[in-house]
Each structure stands twice: as structure tokens, then as C-alpha cells.
Amino acid sequence: MSSVFSMRKTATVLGTVGAAMALVVGANASANANTYVNAGSDTLQNVTKALSTEYANNVDPNGNNWITVNAGVAAGGVNTGKPACNTQYGSTANPWPNGSGAGINALLAERAGTSANCLSFVRSSRGPKAGTPEATLTFVRVAGDAVTWATKKPGAPTNLTQAQLQNIYKCTITDWNQINSSLSGTIEKHIPQAGSGTRQEFIDKVLGFDPTAASNGACAATVNQNAQENRGDAPQILSNNAIIPYSQAAYGEQTTPASGVANHTGGFTTRSIGGLAPNAGGFVGNRSVYYVYDPLDTESDVDALGFINWAKDPAQRPIWATFGFVA
Numbered sequence: 001m002s003s004v005f006s007m008r009k010t011a012t013v014l015g016t017v018g019a020a021m022a023l024v025v026g027a028n029a030s031a032n033a034n035t036y037v038n039a040g041s042d043t044l045q046n047v048t049k050a051l052s053t054e055y056a057n058n059v060d061p062n063g064n065n066w067i068t069v070n071a072g073v074a075a076g077g078v079n080t081g082k083p084a085c086n087t088q089y090g091s092t093a094n095p096w097p098n099g100s101g102a103g104i105n106a107l108l109a110e111r112a113g114t115s116a117n118c119l120s121f122v123r124s125s126r127g128p129k130a131g132t133p134e135a136t137l138t139f140v141r142v143a144g145d146a147v148t149w150a151t152k153k154p155g156a157p158t159n160l161t162q163a164q165l166q167n168i169y170k171c172t173i174t175d176w177n178q179i180n181s182s183l184s185g186t187i188e189k190h191i192p193q194a195g196s197g198t199r200q201e202f203i204d205k206v207l208g209f210d211p212t213a214a215s216n217g218a219c220a221a222t223v224n225q226n227a228q229e230n231r232g233d234a235p236q237i238l239s240n241n242a243i244i245p246y247s248q249a250a251y252g253e254q255t256t257p258a259s260g261v262a263n264h265t266g267g268f269t270t271r272s273i274g275g276l277a278p279n280a281g282g283f284v285g286n287r288s289v290y291y292v293y294d295p296l297d298t299e300s301d302v303d304a305l306g307f308i309n310w311a312k313d314p315a316q317r318p319i320w321a322t323f324g325f326v327a
Contacts (some may be wrong), residue, residue: 014143027130029061030281033062033063033064034303035065035066035080035082036066036303036304037071037082037118037119038067038098038119038120038121038122039096039106039119039122039123040071040097040100040102040104041099042070042071042072042198042230043099043229043249043289045123046149046259047143047253047320047323047325048068048123050259050319051319052068052205052307054067054126054316054319055307059158059310060306066307067080067082069096071096071173072096074096075089075092075094075096076089076090076091076092077096081317085118088115088116089118094115097122099192099197100122100196100197100200101126101194101195101196102195104122104124104137106118106119107119107137107297108133108134108294110294110297111294111296113288118224120216121292121293121308122293123291124197124285125197125198125247125289125290126200126287126295127139127202127290137294138292138293138295139290140308140309142291142312142320143249143312143320143327144223144287144289144325145247145249145287145289145326146247146248146278146279146287147198147201147205147248147324148246148270148273148283149206149244149271149273150243150245150251150265151242151243151268151269152242152267152268152269153176153242154238154240155182155183156176156179156180157179158299160164160179160271160272161274162274166206168189168243169211169216169219170216171218172207173187174186176241185240187241188236188242189242190223190224190225190227190242190245191203191224191225192225192228192229192230193225193226197229198229198246199225200236201287205287206245206284206285229247230247230254230264232244232264237266246270248270248278249324249325251265251324252325253324256322256324258322259322259324261323273285289325291311
């Protein structure tokens with residue numbers, strides 16, 4: 001997939017929702033257009049591309065250039081056509097934000113003047129942390145999602161209790177035979193990369209503790225935390241015995257041909273917790289996802305806010321649904 005998404009160029013039709021998607025490198029804004037760049041959450045990356053393409057092609061009254069940067073793109077790997085972005089993210093010391101937390105921190109760095117004024121808004125699959133500087137940013141809820149567990153273990157149950165998942169990440173349960181006596185194999189525990197919103201929500205909503213923290217004792221060293229979120233095919237995930245957190249929306253878009261998104265599940269399938277499927281009422285991992293902007297940033301003008309408000313409008317629900325999100 002291209003490392004940058006520019007909505008002013010070639011487009012293809014997005015199946016059931018009719019949203020145009022363009023995959024190009026660079027920008028080609030007219031002399032009177034502005035360029036608006038977003039980065040951050042992997043979970044919201046592809047739906048934002050589809051939405052901003054639809055907005056640019058059919059709605060935007062000002063002909064602006066909208067660029068969605070993929071999570072985890074290397075520094076210098078994107079030419080946005082916007083000097084502030086190319087300056088800020090043009091060296092190996094400053095990679096593009098990879099995940100919700102990284103995007104949020106980038107906005108705060110821009111406010112502090114320690115980063116160039118590049119981002120118009122960021123994508124976040126978690127809410128603000130109360131009592132921290134990020135709570136002064138504006139989080140606009142745009143859709144619903146759920147974070148759950150996934151595996152490709154042959155014969156593994158389709159449901160675990162929350163207590164079982166907690167005990168797996170505490171190393172109280174270490175082998176599949178402790179869950180089902182007909183199974184065997186040491187459970188390989190994963191959690192997404194640092195800064196991931198899916199990681200944080202799995203910790204906060206499902207586990208209730210950080211399994212990588214020193215307080216988890218020797219078990220902390222057994223938790224793999226190097227794989228990109230929502231990638232069952234990540235090279236760090238080596239075993240059929242693995243358990244990984246997964247966004248239900250990401251799973252949905254990767255397994256829905258109409259989305260046009262590559263399937264990165266690697267054979268993993270999402271499962272239930274406590275007898276409830278992801279997004280069901282009362283499911284422990286249900287969450288909201290957000291577009292986040294800095295109300296003190298003069299670049300976050302009426303055009304960027306206009307896009308955000310349009311994107312969360314009920315009229316755009318078919319696009320969100322194609323990418324696995326709920327209202």
C-alpha cells in the first residue's frame with residue numbers, strides 16, 4: 001500500500017458505498033487549495049482514506065488536498081507537498097506517528113513548538129487520558145469499534161472469559177491444555193507496539209493491567225510487544241499457539257472485499273469474551289474512535305473541522321460500515 005493517500009488524483013470505485021479511493025504519492029493541490037494532513041491510528045487509516053477521497057471528490061467546496069499518512073511510515077518516506085511536514089518527518093530521527101498515542105503526542109509537540117506545524121488532525125482509537133496534557137485537545141467521536149482477542153490455534157475455543165485472558169497475560173495459564181484438555185502448546189502472548197490505541201484499550205478494558213510492566217513480574221518478559229497492531233501476518237508472530245489483540249473493525253475491513261483493504265489477518269480470527277461477541281451490548285472491549293485536533297492550532301481552521309463534522313454525520317455510516325465500524 002502507498003505510504004501516502006492523496007485525494008486529488010486517480011480514483012477507483014469503492015464497491016457498495018460508491019466512495020472513490022486514490023493511492024498516489026505526493027500532492028497536486030491547485031494554487032488556491034490548502035493541504036490538510038492526518039496521521040496516527042492504524043485502525044482508522046483506511047476508512048479515513050475512503051472518507052477524505054469522497055469528501056474531496058464530491059463535497060469539499062474549496063478544492064483542498066487531503067492526505068492520510070499510513071501509520072508507521074519511515075521518516076522521509078512521504079512527500080506531502082507540504083513543507084512543514086517534509087521538514088518535520090524527513091529524517092530518521094523523526095518518523096511519522098505510529099499509532100494513536102504517537103499521533104496525539106505529535107499534536108502536543110506542534111503546540112509546544114518543538115515540531116513543525118504539519119498535522120491538521122490525528123486519528124485515535126482511544127480516548128484522552130484524564131489529567132494529562134492530551135485532555136486539552138479536542139477528541140471528536142466518529143464511530144464505534146471493539147478490541148478483542150484473536151488466534152489461529154486449531155481447535156481453540158471461540159470464547160474465553162475475561163478472567164482467562166487476564167490469567168494468560170499473568171502467566172497463570174501458560175498452555176492451551178489449561179483451557180481445553182484436548183489441546184496442547186505453550187501460549188505465545190502478544191500485545192501491539194507502543195503507542196497503539198488497540199494496545200491501550202486492550203490493557204484498559206480487557207486486562208485491567210499492563211502485562212509488560214514490572215509489576216507483572218517475570219511474566220512481563222514473556223509478552224511480545226513488537227508486532228504492528230492488527231497484523232496477524234506480522235513477522236514477529238511465529239506460532240499457531242499465539243494470542244493477539246485485534247480491532248474488530250480492522251478484522252472486518254480486512255475480510256470484506258468491498259473495502260479494497262488487503263487481508264492481513266494471517267489466518268487469525270477474532271473471538272468472543274465472556275460469551276459476548278465484539279460490538280454486542282455489554283461487550284467488555286467496546287470502544288469509541290476519534291479524530292483529534294488542537295483547538296489552539298490556527299491551522300485547524302473551518303476546512304479541517306468541516307471534514308471532521310461531515311465524516312461523522314449519519315449519512316456516511318455506509319462507508320464506516322464497509323470498513324467494519326459501528327455507529
